[in-house]
Amino acid sequence: MKEVLYKVTFLPSQRTVTAKRGEILLDVLRRESQPVSAVCGGRGNCGKCKALVTDGSEAFPPTLTEARLLTRDEIAAGYRLSCQFKVMTDVRVKTKDLAVDSAVSKRPLPKASIREISPQIRLEEFSLCKPDIDDQASDYSRLMSALVTERPGIDRLNLLRRLPHVIRELDYRGRAVMYGSEVIDLLPFSDESGIFGIAIDIGTTTLAVYLADLKSGEIVAVRSASNPQSAYGQDVISRIDYTMKRYKGIDELRAAVLATMNKLIDDLCKESAVPKERIYDTSIVGNTTMIHILLGISPGRIASSPFIPAFTGGKVFESRELDLEVSIPNSKIYIMPGISAYVGSDITAGILSSGFAEDYGNVLLVDIGTNGEMALRSGERIFACSTAAGPAFEGGNISHGTIARPGAVDHVWLNGKDIGFSTVNGSKASGICGSGLIDAIAVMIDAGVVSESGRIKGEHFELEGTAGRVRINRQDIREVQLAKAAIRAGVSILMDRAGIETRNIDRILLAGAFGNYIDPENALRIGMLPNVPVERVSPVGNAAGLGAVLAVLDSGIRERAESLSSEIHYVELSGRKDFNEIFVENLALREG
Ligand code: FES
Structure with a gap:
């Protein structure tokens, strides 16, 4: 039987592709690299894979899952869950613009803490004697003997093929691009384009x-x-x-x-x-x-x-x-080397760039994402673990949750009896991201709207103002409790392994975009971090990214990364019988 194909047109680009009759829209979006957030992986649990089907929606009526996860208004406006919607006719689809997180892109350039610029890549000048009948050395030998690097060589055939032509074109004088002892390219002597x-x-x-x-x-x-x-x-x-x-x-x-x-x-x-x-x-x-x-x-x-x-x-x-x-x-x-299945090279890089390894005393580094990765230094020893924080701080499983993109509520505060909030880029509020969520819950505790156990007064808490409206309900608070308890339990277990107590923690470094934006006071207020004086908590920016930068600028960092990764004691939380008990102890929304 002949396969029936339909047109799927993406908006606003107007790009049109084909899809088989009955194909799930999420599969089409994935195949065509269209932005879509499928928090639950397409299982019909999260409701985050919304797409606006402007034409052709009626050919596949909303499923029970869509009726459960979308509001009536959304369905009436043409929103569908892309993991549920099947292409049964030509359709036109508008997805959220998740492709570039402009809120992150426009942050100021970080300053890398480079102590020494000694990249793996170096330029080495060379000047060769031209061959004649009395000097029949090969081009390769001629070049290698002119370099001061010990035992230089060309390991790649593509450069060896070009060598005779290139050295003559350069008139026997130029710069060799060295990666350690390997010549990987040859440049003109006067080249100013940089490396x-x-x-x-x-x-x-x-x-x-x-x-x-x-x-x-x-x-x-x-x-x-x-x-x-x-x-x-x-x-x-x-x-x-x-x-x-x-x-x-x-x-x-x-x-x-x-x-x-x-x-x-x-x-x-x-x-x-x-x-x-x-x-x-x-x-x-x-x-x-x-x-x-x-x-x-x-x-x-x-x-x-x-x-x-x-x-x-x-x-x-x-x-x-x-x-x-x-x-x-x-x-x-x-x-860069990582440490274990769940503590990756992002933590190695964060340790290297944040000053964690050099700091005196007991230092805790926490990188909060869907996995909370953390390392604790006590004297010469470093312990690390990872805990499944879940997607709450990145907007997943939160009714109005979103990543930190324009329109996300990123900060909430109490001003007397009034509640104020701001959004990323000052855009109209379209959801709430992790930093806003932590602030909102701290404000709700202070305003007596939510109890330590997470019980909320009324159906939901509403942030409403000229910038728009966002709601937080009981289940959202529960999700935050689960996420913060997982992080706090991981920290407690590292402290236990290191044999230190909260009062002994000299510094807490918060890494990652999320760590950069959360209000430390509110993170302490809801009990996500050990209750140290707030001045001991500081954000360190995208420490993983800066660690990666260090690795291209300073070859010594690579050796330190290698030795560091073998020195860190990885703590497997699933092997701790007391994890659940510690986790439950930390569910309460209070300092501790
Ligand atoms: S991906 Fe979670 S509901 Fe569609």
Whole structure:
């Protein structure tokens, strides 16, 4: 029987693709790299995969799941859940613009704490004697003997093929681009285009890409975007599940993240007028699952006990092995070492860039995402663990929850009896993100609207003003309690392993975009962090991204990362019989 195909037109781009009759809209959006947030991975639980079907909606009536998760007004306006809606005629679809998180992109450039600029990539000048009948040394020997680097060599055939032509074109004088002792490119002597590196932090929710000048050590530009794998589930477990259950699922996830990484690199180079062929080195950090998927290595064994990753050590690959579109075929990609299945190289990078390893005393570093990764330093010892905080702080499982994008309520405060709030970019309120949620609950406690146990007065709490309206209900508060209790329980267990008490904690460093934006006072107020004086809590920005930048600017950082990853004591929380008890103790919304 002939297959029936329909047109699916995306708005506002007007791009049209085809879909098979009965194909699930979410599959079409994923295949065509359209922005969609599928927090529950398409299981019909979260209600976050909304799309506005402006034409063709009536050909597939709303399912019971849609009736449960969408309001009547939304259904009347044409909103559908893309994981439920089947394409039964030509349709026109508008999805949320999640592609670029402009709220993150427009943040000021971070200043990397570079102590020494000694990148893995160096330029070495050479001046060769021209060959004649009395000097018949090969081009290769001639070049190698002119370099001061010990035992230099060309390891790649593509450069060896070009060598005779290039050294004559350069008239025997130029600069060799060295990666350690390997010559990876040859440049004219007078070339002033510079040499650059890329640093990438692959977060489960957000990708951040930095362009760094390898000579000056400056961060030239930074860009970020939502991780397109959100279309496959918001947390790492949903994504691992997808790679296990779908044929070529890992290829889909890998292609999605690579396409966004390549686009961000392209944008950075255009914006900074840096030729892509001048990017010689790239360092990448991320949680262990993100790194496995990027490399096309099955993360399946990470998801179930005994939680075994394929590797955690530092690795160097050729950029073309990864399909990363930097133009020099011999440019390198460095993957920073991680620690375990659930404490990845993002934590190694955060430790290196935040001053955590050098700080005196007892220091706690917390990176809050769908997984709360944390490390505690006590004297010479470092303990680390990861706890499943769930997607609440990234807007998942929260009725009006959203990531920190324009329109997200990001701060809430009490002014006398009045409640004020702000939104990202000052846009009309369209949801509430993690920092706003923590503030809102702290304000609700202070206003007597919610009890320590999470009981709320009335049906819901409403934030209403000229900027719009957002509601928080009982279940939302429960989700925050579960998330914050998971984080606090992880911290308690690390403190127990290190043998220290709350009063002994000298500093708490909050890493990541979320850590940067939450109000420490309110995080303490709801009991998410140990109850230390607020001045001991400080945000450290995107510590993982800055750690990745350090790795392209300072080769010594790579050695420190390697030794650090082997020194850290990983604490497996699922092996702790008292975890549940500690978790339940920390559900209450109070300082502690
Ligand atoms: S309800 Fe569709 S992805 Fe969760």
